[in-house]
Amino acid sequence: MEYGFTTAAYVVAAILFILSLGGLSGQESAKRAIWYGIVGMGLAVLATLFGPGAGNWWLSVILIAIGGGVGYVVAKRVQMTEMPQLVAAMHSLVGLAAVFVGFNAQLELGRVLRAKAAGLPDAVAVTGEQGAAVIPVNLFRGFAEVLTHKTPAELNMLQIEVFLGVFIGAVTFTGSIVAFGKLAGKIDGKPRKLPGGHLLNAGAAILSLILGLMYIGDVGPSFFWLILIALLACFIGWHLIMGIGGADMPVVVSMLNSYSGWAAAAIGFTLSNDLLIVTGALVGSSGAILSYIMCKAMNRNFVSVILGGFGGETGPAAEIEGEQVPIDADGVATALNEADSVVIVPGYGMAVAQAQQAVSELTRKLRAAGKEVRFAIHPVAGRLPGHMNVLLAEAKVPYDIVLEMEEINDDFPSTDVVIVIGSNDIVNPAAQDDPNSPIAGMPVLEVWKAKNVFVSKRGQGTGYSGIENPLFFKENTRMFYGDAKDSINALLPLVE
């Protein structure tokens, strides 16, 4: 009876999760969607607490309360610009949790097997006989009890699932920590590899596969193999993400998101818990699609992103003629006051300089003066999918003037002024003009077609990808050097 109740609650929770993700198709419905998610999660946790197999009820509640408290404080304190690293850090928690749950499954399995061996030795022979094990139910509680009813074939399957769950979980764990470090600037954003590069990863993966087979085949100390596998996977996660440059982090974060989902699904199989499976699959496919969208936006192959760094250059990049012409705030303000239509292209530099409030203020002033102000957002602007949208939303920029690349690219020729704030590669005309450029073929915002382009940039350096940007040398481009926030603030009093 209890079991039926739990399953019913799971079905409702699963539907709520699906609605929650589906609700993100629009800004208004998204506000409702989040509540579906919260209710679904609450329902799932409650149902499990009251359902079969749960014990240590008070311990669970206290731990959830403590964890919740920590989560609450972190989420309240975090700056919107630090969102990417927060998401990455939280992925690592899910990964580690999956590893622990996988370990537990093996521990319980070991206990059950030992008990079976002690109680009914011939029934658990490796020959795969249908072990009609009758073990006193009170000996094992919770999950372990479920295990006692399993056939050897099912137990083998279970070990495969544990292997997958632990492996993916461990990769997610260290990978997310590295991604967090890179996004937070605690680890250098440049791709770094140990000597041996991807061979090392491949070797570790093969080794863990062998260990996995030994583990499943019950050769030697199973639990020890599992720990070794986890350590190897930790190494792979660390080394893999270390080898990927900071500019590719949007793909990495969504990929890790996907991994945490698959890990949860694998654990769901282990525990025969359908809700875990459903939710894990939802999260996994969502992350996979996001990675795919990001890769497409950068015109990169998913594999080449994962293997790290930009592909080998096919030839010398075209020489750039001309010089970068600087301009001061007065010049930019004059152009803005004369313009009718303005497009602002924000990038990671805006996030770094925390300039979104100043940009929002500028937008408000320009709009009050009757000018058409819009924002052009490249799919990979920032370090997280949709990063810029969130920052602009935080600064109270109305979302209906924030447009995607496809929506606004045709409008640049009729735009008077484009202000590029801290973005580089996503406005690089070399992607279209220079077939030898490392970013050739990547869709970019065609800002150079506008009448005037102002680039707010800290110095003459190149962007994250280290590629020279011919835009800065164009005749209609002026460089507005300085910290993005200070630059925009200097503009504010000059704009009527």
Add this chain to the structure above:
Amino acid sequence: MKIGALKESHEGEARVGITPSSTAFLKKLGHEVFIETGAGEKAGFSDQDYEAAGVTVLPSAQELTDGVDVVVKVRQPQDGEIGRMREGQTLISHFYPAQNEDLLAKAKDQGITAIAMDMVPRISRAQKMDALSSMANIAGYRAVIEAANNFPRFFTGQVTAAGKVPPAKVLVVGAGVAGLAAIGAATSLGAQVFAFDVRPEVAEQIESMGAEFVYLDFEEETKDGAETGGYAAPSSPEFREKQLEKFRELAPEMDIVITTALIPGRDAPVLWTKDMVEAMKTGSVIVDLAAEKGGNCELTEPDQRIVSENGVVIIGYTDFPSRMATQASELYGNNIRHFVTDLTPGKDGVIDHNMEDDVIRGATVAHAGEVTYPPPKPKVAAIAAQKPKEKKKDLTAEERRAAEVAAFKAETKSQVTLLAGGGILLLLIGLVAPASFMSHFIVFVLACFVGFKVIWNVAHSLHTPLMAITNAISSIIILGALMQIGSGHWLVVILASLAVLMAGVNIFGGFLVTRRMLAMFQKS
């Protein structure tokens, strides 16, 4: 150097090569500026105006020619004018070297450097010196004004208390600079404008000026305009036939016809034949901007306004720019001073005739006792070669149907392949895996499927909230930990407790952050 402008000797020519305003720029380059007395009179610039601008006024053409190093003119020089010049002098004027071989020979014999303003190559850098364009712009505008002056009705359509007035229908043949200027002037007067050109790539420009492009249904490898420097090339006889047929069809409807079709170095093609004129309504006007080169209209007489038997006015003036002499002189003067700027790279009053320069080389037709016409091809292509435009053909109903069926079949095929492949894979797994696994596996596959379907619809701007929410949801792993926390083994309890703790952080943190993000999205 001393630069001087002659008074035009051609009858009716009112323009002048140097204006008081262009003087200032020439002086900045270090040149001295001279002018023949009365040269700017007809263009509205008196000798006093020139003197005020710092120009020395000389009393005769002879004295001016003797006193300067560079002679500036508008029209091509007449025999007397070129005869007065001496060796080493520079002449800047229109020249038309292809039609004026005698003149060219004379320039060579006399050892003068002749710069033809009509030969300035059509590259972006040289646009500011392109006298043909600036004059054609004036001609196009003026053509419409002349037409309006001779047209007994309104251009714009009106509905008045006294009755309805239809808009005048204007056909512009040849959409070069003059044609486009005419289209602009005619549309702003309110007429309904149609335009034709043999270069299909100008359709866009025509439409951008507010006229309707007259399409000719003709399959021919039309020459890319870029190859010929943006000018039209002669067309094949078949094409011409087709073109005339179209004009014949349009003739009865049109109130105003403005023809501007010119082919460089040739007589103007006859495009508006006698029978077309006869087909037009009484009171209609034809303005032939090609009159100087023989006219596009069969009946055109250069420099004349004639009325055909059926009352169609045919204007064959050849001096449209001169009719707006002040404006034309200003623009021509600017073209000249831009050219002189290029000739004086040091801005020190010393002319450096650099024959390596594309623009200077292109415009120079005689230099140092040699004829330097025709010039070699410019190093810089005039206009970027047009990419062949993909023509979107209107599919017939059957073709569209066929395409739909094909697309449907392809989709069905790919879907069936996917389904069959997936099904076989599932069957294979089913063969080895235990039944209890399979029941979960089906749930898993369905969930993946639902996930894919749902996530595609997520708005791009909400990708960060999506990641935050999926992150929060992925802490569903807490269920696994909760199921194990009740175990009897101490290690399991500890690990499960840690997992519960971490998942707890994630649940609250994830949902809260998502909420914070979503709450910020607001409409303007």
